Amino acid sequence: MDLHIHTCLSPCAQPDMLPTTIIKQARDKNIDVVGICDHNSAENVLAVKKAGEKEGVQVLGGMEISSSEEVHILAFFDDDGALLEMQNIVYENLFGENDEKYFGEQLIVDEYDKIIGSTNKLLIGSTSLGIDRIVELVHSLGGLAVASHVDRDSFSIIAQLGFIPKELPLDALELSWRCELSEVNNYESYGLPLVKSSDAHFLSDIGKAVTTFSLSVPSFSEVVMAFQDVEGRTVNI
């Protein structure tokens, strides 16, 4: 699985990060499940899900939410309604308008890669929601909260907040593709499951880092079980 992929909706991602191209790239790299996580928005998730269904690639719907501390959190939901509800909360707490000249376009597409709109929300910005509140909201809507690229110097919980608060009920930590095997043990001490993903902004990034899950079927509920390490479901990086 590669659980952290941006689409053309993220201003910083390439315009060819489209439903069919992402799914094709995932298939070519033998990836069974992709996570779609654009910055503070989930408007392309359904299109990628439909494109994935046709090709037998499972898509986990998500969003990379920026907290008021400028910490990035991946939020995954099984239920599309819950994902869109979370998106509404994020939008209500996200201020400013995007300027394409400086940050890039934020395109909404259908499952055939056709542009059907765009959003003028400042997706590159941070919400006014604190990290504790975001994790609480994600859980109340039945989602999973994973701290993004904790090994990176920017927008990671460890860089922004110095350390991961013990009381914060995260479901997993994500490591970036840059994280060497020898550095992984620095993050094991938190006692949380570790995943590794590409944070792809370019098509060629997809699969640059992946996580191996042992599941009976590739589904959200099985991923939850793997994070909980129950009934033989496991997660390995």
Next chain:
Amino acid sequence: MKLKEIVEKFSFKVRCNANNLDVEVNNGYVSDLLSDVLANSEENDLWITLQIHPNIVAIASMKGLSGIVIINDREPEEETVKKAEEKGIPIMVSQMTAFELSGRLYALGLSGTENDNEGI
């Protein structure tokens, strides 16, 4: 310089440990990246930041900082104030920006380095 003098001079709003302002301030440190403060601040620094998360208290107490000034009139989270009470870390709020406050503190004789202002 005592924290108390600074608080009075700039009319900071003290959010906790108002009776604990007798502490000495040697220097100042400005940063919103807590990992940076953890790595580079010094004991008895006055920390200027816009972060309001409870983790600021743990960092300040671990590094022996004299206090935390939150700028731009931002208010600390409730949990932050509660933890700061427990740890005895004074938290203050200022309406100034980090730039303005740092400049004024520098003019007052606080510097960001160990070696006074020699050679600068």
